[in-house]
Amino acid sequence: MFSDFFKGLKSLFNGHKTVMKQAFQKRVTLEYPEKKRDVSDNFRGRIEIVKDENDKLLCIGCGLCKKVCPCNGVINIEKQTEENGKLHIRYERDEAQCIYCGNCVENCPQKALKFTKEYEFATDVKSELRKIV
């Protein structure tokens, strides 16, 4: 019975020791909305449809990204010819359906899609998540 008592005392002591050790260390958590953590360059955040310096899409409308997408993240890629004969591409993405797997970004032959570090895009308007360029 006494041995039980001492065992209990010992584990109580051990527990407090562990807690106190942590109490004097640097805290590991961040106060989130005020302070934000840096994410790495590889981070798979919101997908940007890249434009060149003339504000023209890099995309050539090959449709590979749509083919490798597992879940309708890429809704539609339409090639339209304008009156002056220029090719215009209408690219439609749905960020609500995308699972940010990266298949489209990695398989695009033109590097026309890019991951950004943005991860806070919760919204209550669903149409904001549908991106048409």
Place this chain on the structure above:
Amino acid sequence: MLAAKTKDWFGMTKELLKINIGLQHPSTHGVLRLITELDGETVKSVEPVIGYLHRGMEKLAESRTYLQYLPMVDRVDYLSGFFCQEAFCSAVEKLSDIEVPERAKYIRCLLMELNRITSHLLWLGTYLMDLGASSPIFYAFREREMILRIFENLTGQRMMYNFHVFGGVKRDLSAEILDEIEKFLEIFPEKIKEYESILTDNPIFLSRTKGLGILTKNVALNYSITGANLRASGLNTDFRKQKPYLVYDKLDFEVSTETAGDCYARYLVRIAEMKQSQRIAAQCVDYLKNNSGEFKNSSVNPLAIKPQGEASSFVEAPRGLMICTVTADGSEKPYRVKWRTGSFYSVQILPELLKDRNFADIMAIFGSLDVILSEVDR
């Protein structure tokens, strides 16, 4: 709800009380429903009801190409994505005779062992939470977070990695990431000691786990239990040793077993496994630092994979044996994909283990089996 009437000693009618635990119960690790029949405090019968997290992982494969299905595979078991990826990738590699370079194999091994540590740490934290101790979860998450940061730096996401490709991995491990992993592996044994110092001899923890939920070797085998739960019942089975995949035959590690088969033994096995994982990971880091090579087979075009035949791959996942069987008919989509996961079998054993136990022990026993419902329902 009142049910099934029985008579007690004096001929008085007694009624069993039917209680529903779940669907959304903090200790069920997902959405499991347990229909229990109680006689006072004693559990008379338990019936697990599964299927609430069914996402049709197997059916989804049939309407997607191999490359399209690959990102979804992580979700079979979201706590150990690398294992699911390995299971599916190696099955497809077997089918289409794709060589995996040596370096890629070591990278996969390293990531899987780190993943095993995160998975066991999460189990440790939540199990202790189930038992009523709220501080271990903070310690476990502290270390888990370190690994998840490494994974995030490497793959881009914390849990849904999508890092495997057919014939290797997506990216090579840079020197900085290897340093980060090494730094973690150096401090980790110290941290395991810390967990053990507060748990292994703790009288409250011992009285809640020792001798509870004893799973004998025969019962475990009859129910096809695998993984740490089986090893805690005294059977030395580990697919990393028995049927070495990747480079496990070149790595030096031990299989940890216990004979008691109770909740405490399962705890001991998992703690020992974390130590072994640390050992394996250290060897992999050592190899990767001193050797260079290809990290993927660049001759493979993932868009043009059209295998034929049937192949299975065996992976020793944290929750037991994981088998992925892929049947292919030569088209660009799999004909059928079948997953066998450890948790599904661990849930089936519940009626056996919980019978005639105390009501308060339900979660203590259930938690010790390390069940995750995404793996049960798939």
